Amino acid sequence: MKLKTEVCIVGAGPGGALLAYLLAKKNVSVILIERNKDVAKEFRGEHLNEEGEAILKHHGLFEKVEQLGLLRMETLEYWVNGKLFKMIHPQPNIGHLGIHVPQAHLLMAIIEEARKYPHFSLMTNTRLLDLIQDEKGCFKGVIATHEGEEIFIESNLVIGADGRFSTVRKKSGIDVTVRKHGYDLLWAKIPAPPNWEPSIKMALIDGMQLSVFTQARGYIQIGWNIKEGSFSELRKQPFTPFIDKLIKAFPQLEETVRRHINSWQDFVLLDVHSNYTETWGRAGLALIGDAVHTMTPTGAFGLNSAMKDADTLAAILTRETLSNIDLLNCAAQRKKEVDKLQAIQLEKEQNFATQFLIYS
The missing domain is CATH 3.50.50.60 (FAD/NAD(P)-binding domain)
Structure with a gap:
């Protein structure tokens, strides 16, 4: 043809x-x-930032996407040992810290x-x-x-x-x-706990970044940086102590994490x-x-x-x-x-x- x-x-x-x-x-x-x-x-x-949002609005697309469903992030939070120690709010003229679409x-x-x-x-x-x-x-x-x-x-x-x-x-x-950037990423998507506010949460685990992003439709995305090429050795170790670090960082996630992340197979490894x-x-x-x-x-x-x-x-x-x-x-x-x-x-x-x- x-x-x-x-x-x-x-x-x-x-x-x-x-x-x-x-x-x-x-x-x-x-x-x-x-x-x-x-x-x-x-x-x-x-995640849309201000530039992506502006492009969609300029071409008359943003409202149509919004009708299908999106979620504006209300806070950026930094957590240590299960406690919030710093919170950033959006500028009033912007109204969000990113939009999950x-x-x-x-x-x-x-x-x-x-x-x-x-x-x-x-x-x-x-x-x-x-x-x-x-x-x-x-x-x-x-x-x-x-x-x-x-x-x-x-x-x-x-x-x-x-x-x-x-x-x-x-x-x-x-x-x-x-x-290469020296790290790989373990990714998981799980249901958000009840009354979870739209936010981006950050923690430092063993010197590496752990991020939790709220998503539309009642989910959260976990992005856990690990040292590049380390997953093959990491997965030989017991799983429970590893996931306990996530729960220690964000105690409010304990129930949903233990229900939906039970083995290394529940993570997706991304080559960064x-x-x-x-x-x-x-x-x-x-x-x-x-x-x-x-x-x-x-x-x-x-x-x-x-x-x-x-x-x-x-x-x-x-x-x-x-x-x-x-x-x-x-x-x-x-x-x-x-x-x-x-x-x-x-x-x-x-x-x-x-x-x-x-x-x-």
């Missing part, structure tokens, strides 16, 4: 979906492909709006196989499988929005530099790293989001940065500029902002323990 479009976007996460919607609004034909059958797959970086809600709202435009097409269960290039090396589309059938999508521009292990990036030959590329695109191709600048969980910048990439790129793309897009200037603008954010992440990670020096 052969298809033709002006822009083919690979990856229907928040960045890819938002870009597809914004381009369809500008009468640019877009095919958005996603390897999963359901675009509303579970995602762990689901289930990815399903975010993507549903964006794609529902995109489907109102005839120039938008979503193809799920579609896996990228290769990129198409002309004799001059310019990218002209993709080869993929859609529900088992090989398809060819011809396009003026290919966008890689397919995550930290981007196939588009690999197939285009763009090099990436990976930076950041990466960046010097090249954000080539002739006929551009990268956005984690495909070009993977973030660590620190500061919850990843989701928001992907949407900012999409917003910035959509602003300079029109049907007339597709074949002569100034990707260099677009990338230069965003690269400075991303470099700054990744530096902030490193600083926050390195200085996290100083929040607790009063008790050292």
Whole structure:
């Protein structure tokens, strides 16, 4: 099967979906492909900051997401030995310290709006196989499988929005530099106790960060930093003393933790790293989001940065500029902002323990 479009976007996460919607609004034909059958797959970086909120509001999407469900964080708290010792409240003009938005809600709202435009097409269960290039090396589309059938999508521009292990990036030959941060992350999602207030709670356990984030729909997310590569040895040790440290840090979680976290298998291990590329695109191709600048969980910048990439790129793309897009200037603008954010992440990670020096 052969298809033709002006822009083919690979990856229907928040960045890819938002870009597809914004381009369809500008009468640019877009095919958005996603390897999963359901675009509303579970995602762990689901917190909007002020920038992400502003982008959604600017494009008339925030209210639609809010109708589906979100949760504003009311406090940032630091705990030591089961006691609260510092609390930060939001600035009145902002009204929150981050917003938890289930990815399903975010993507549903964006794609529902995109489907109102005839120039938008979503193809799920579609896996990228290769990129198409002309004799001059310019990218002209993709080869993929859609529900088992090989398809060819011809396009003026290919966008890689397919995550930290981007196939588009690999197939285009763009090099990436990976930076390890010295820690891995144990992640768990459990029901929140009754009357749990929307908050972000922090503790220091064995010199490493432990975070508890309230989520919409009555859950909390636990993010527990451990030394990089240590999990294989850690899981050989008894589980109870390990989980007792979590309960000691946040005693109010004891009942729900003991009910829902009973073994090492109840945690998901996440490999934490950041990466960046010097090249954000080539002739006929551009990268956005984690495909070009993977973030660590620190500061919850990843989701928001992907949407900012999409917003910035959509602003300079029109049907007339597709074949002569100034990707260099677009990338230069965003690269400075991303470099700054990744530096902030490193600083926050390195200085996290100083929040607790009063008790050292």
